[in-house]
Amino acid sequence: MRGRVEEIVRRLEMALLDGSFPANARLPSERALAAQYGVSRNTVREAIQRLAARGLVRSRSGSGAFVTDQLRTSSASPWGQLVADHPAVRDDILEFRRVLEGATAYFAALRGNADDHERIRGLLDQLESARRADDKAAEASVDSKLHEAIALASHNTMFLHLHSSILNMLREHITINNTSLRELELDEEVSGALLSQHRSVCEAICERRPEEARTAMQSHIDFVRKRIA
DSSP states (O other): OHHHHHHHHHHHHHHHHTTSSOTTOBOOOHHHHHHHHTSOHHHHHHHHHHHHHTTSEEEETTTEEEEOSTTSOGGGTTHHHHHHHOHHHHHHHHHHHHHHHHHHHHHHHHHOOHHHHHHHHHHHHHHHHHHHTTOHHHHHHHHHHHHHHHHHHTOOHHHHHHHHHTHHHHHHHHHHHHHHHHHHOOSHHHHHHHHHHHHHHHHHHHTTOHHHHHHHHHHHHHHHHHHHO
């Protein structure tokens, strides 16, 4: 029994790492997981209890078990102010994003499946809608979700874990970048360029062109660095 529980714990851990069960998602029922893994419900229940004891999932009475954001570090919270106050830090983050997200876009184009492509295209549609409505807050929010979807499409647990660990920092950074760009240059050219860059990245990924996806993502980051320098 104990060995079976350990096995299910490991399989659930992998599902958390590879994004099969993302943060805040509801886990399948004990019955469904038992059938999926070929074990008893008691085995599944104990495995979930072990994950809960480590803060990886939480149980809600009558609602089931949900994935927490424990895999995301809490160290991101000071970054928003640091980015705002220290341009050198902001440029360091952009330099890091250029390397990380260029590689992530490459592997997303190489490995993304139909579900990934549907998710990415849906977010691109939302980004275009937010742009047409001139809704800057929605635009920034969808922007961060799109970058997260690209990380998920890379199907590399290390990329995904790294993105998850610093996601709050990147989200704050993306939001600050978008706001800064629109405050500095309130014209159609800048907003249109940003949308066009995201479209190029998404098309290259969905059409399985890895090198073009990496180049498009790096060009997008370079544009942002130049505009907010």
